[in-house]
Amino acid sequence: MIYLDNGATSLRKPPQVRYAVADAMTRCANPGRGGYGAAMAAAQTVYRCREAAAQLFDCDAEQVAFTSNCTHSLNIAIRTLVRPGAKVVVSGFEHNAVTRPLHALDAHLLVAGRKLFDWADTLESFEAALKTGVQAAIFTHVSNVFGYILPVERMAAMCRERGIPFIIDAAQSAGTLRVSLRSLGADFIAMPGHKGLLGPQGTGVLLCGRQPEPLLMGGTGSDSLNQKMPDFLPDRVEAGTVNVPGIAGLHAGLRYLNSVGTDRIHRNECIQARQCAEGLKKLGMRVFSGAHQAGTVSFIPGGDCEEAASVLARQGIAVRAGIHCAPLAHESAGTLETGTVRFSFGFDASPEQARRLLRAASKLPPFES
Amino acid sequence: MRVYYITFRSVTPAQRGEQVLQRAGVRCSLQRTPRWMEERGCGYCLRVRPDDIGACVQILRHSQIAFRKVYVQAEGEGVEEVKL
Numbered sequence: 031m032i033y034l035d036n037g038a039t040s041l042r043k044p045p046q047v048r049y050a051v052a053d054a055m056t057r058c059a060n061p062g063r064g065g066y067g068a069a070m071a072a073a074q075t076v077y078r079c080r081e082a083a084a085q086l087f088d089c090d091a092e093q094v095a096f097t098s099n100c101t102h103s104l105n106i107a108i109r110t111l112v113r114p115g116a117k118v119v120v121s122g123f124e125h126n127a128v129t130r131p132l133h134a135l136d137a138h139l140l141v142a143g144r145k146l147f148d149w150a151d152t153l154e155s156f157e158a159a160l161k162t163g164v165q166a167a168i169f170t171h172v173s174n175v176f177g178y179i180l181p182v183e184r185m186a187a188m189c190r191e192r193g194i195p196f197i198i199d200a201a202q203s204a205g206t207l208r209v210s211l212r213s214l215g216a217d218f219i220a221m222p223g224h225k226g227l228l229g230p231q232g233t234g235v236l237l238c239g240r241q242p243e244p245l246l247m248g249g250t251g252s253d254s255l256n257q258k259m260p261d262f263l264p265d266r267v268e269a270g271t272v273n274v275p276g277i278a279g280l281h282a283g284l285r286y287l288n289s290v291g292t293d294r295i296h297r298n299e300c301i302q303a304r305q306c307a308e309g310l311k312k313l314g315m316r317v318f319s320g321a322h323q324a325g326t327v328s329f330i331p332g333g334d335c336e337e338a339a340s341v342l343a344r345q346g347i348a349v350r351a352g353i354h355c356a357p358l359a360h361e362s363a364g365t366l367e368t369g370t371v372r373f374s375f376g377f378d379a380s381p382e383q384a385r386r387l388l389r390a391a392s393k394l395p396p397f398e399s
Numbered sequence: 400m401r402v403y404y405i406t407f408r409s410v411t412p413a414q415r416g417e418q419v420l421q422r423a424g425v426r427c428s429l430q431r432t433p434r435w436m437e438e439r440g441c442g443y444c445l446r447v448r449p450d451d452i453g454a455c456v457q458i459l460r461h462s463q464i465a466f467r468k469v470y471v472q473a474e475g476e477g478v479e480e481v482k483l
Contacts (some may be wrong), residue, residue, distance in 0.1 A: 061410065062409060062410035062411075062443075064431070065430050065431035070429070073410050073414065074414070077410075077411065077414040077415075080411065081418075085478075089413075089416055091411065091414075091415055092411055092412065092415070154418065250409065251409065251410065251441055252409030252410070252440070252441055252442060253408060253409070253439050253441070253442075254439070254440025254441045254442055255438075255440040256440065260408070260409070261407070262408060262412075262465075263411075264411060265408075265409050265411070337425055
């Protein structure tokens with residue numbers, strides 16, 4: 031199988047990830063709960079991963095909180111910053127992991143920047159929205175549907191200048207693009223552990239630039255006489271036993287990224303994605319590509335997108351079709367009715383993968399305008 | 400022989416403290432805080448030698464690693480909090 035659904039999860043991981051998971055399952059008890067060897071081994075396993083993440087994302091180890099996925103991280107961040115009914119600006123490319131929690135809070139959404147791959151439009155619309163008295167801003171680093179890399183450094187600077195708290199959704203960028211909590215000055219940055227960071231599913235990270243409000247309450251192994259959640263990080267948002275085997279695997283993933291280099295992975299993904307985008311255009315597909323694009327590309331063939339994905343799947347190519355849990359992004363691109371076929375490269379991106387995708391796609395009918 | 404204990408509110412800052420001290424060449428060991436030493440329930444502490452306690456406190460403060468208290472225990476005697 032040629033796996034090109036890394037936007038959903040990185041199925042292929044370096045082998046050391048599964049070795050680390052297995053090792054933790056046999057060696058680690060509950061971290062922060064005991065002083066015997068297996069409990070201390072668990073605490074050390076978790077701390078090493080926390081430290082590796084802090085190094086990669088330029089923050090202190092205590093600012094790294096482990097969650098179960100990016101959605102979990104975003105929910106904590108949103109519940110901390112957004113009051114019910116608040117006015118919030120989001121980009122035109124947000125995932126349901128952002129918009130559904132906001133909907134649940136009955137937030138008034140301002141959608142800023144609808145044009146794909148157009149930094150001028152994104153920045154102009156975003157700045158205009160910030161001037162309307164919003165209480166918070168939430169924006170994705172990279173669109174999960176189109177691979178559009180948003181100008182987050184400048185958007186972050188705009189928020190900082192106006193004192194508007196903000197959250198960055200780094201679901202598609204963590205592990206490939208530079209993400210620095212310190213230089214972005216974000217209140218929160220949310221990310222999954224199982225995509226670009228190459229950890230197992232069931233792992234997520236929330237980088238905390240400020241004190242979060244806990245979503246879950248429970249035991250933390252600290253401050254036990256207090257019936258309120260601890261007022262310090264990371265314990266405040268880590269109620270209950272954390273996923274130690276998952277975190278061990280995530281640490282192995284981080285170490286791999288550190289050894290190979292995230293820039294190199296990003297460059298390679300982009301090269302293969304561009305090759306495929308050009309090839310698909312020649313095959314007559316409608317392809318969404320442009321400047322500021324990561325290793326994720328959407329296209330529309332002739333006929334139904336889901337059917338096209340099935341045709342590709344039968345030829346051993348794994349891609350994702352449909353709305354990709356991001357109706358807002360499809361609305362921005364005008365593809366809400368049709369959906370798209372999305373392919374997303376991973377750390378193992380290769381010319382052979384690109385060739386196989388194009389060969390399989392040549393059997394799809396071309397787009398009819 | 401006397402032993403010093405530096406207490407922390409949870410395992411993460413204690414681990415960070417342990418790492419900073421070890422990188423500075425100071426020997427210490429991470430362990431659970433004895434119950435009577437931790438008035439807020441559970442916690443972890445670093446056990447350090449008398450010769451190192453001054454440097455330890457200085458390094459932790461310089462690294463902005465928050466600790467709760469410092470205790471000293473002498474052999475055959477009780478434990479008391481010390482202000483450094």
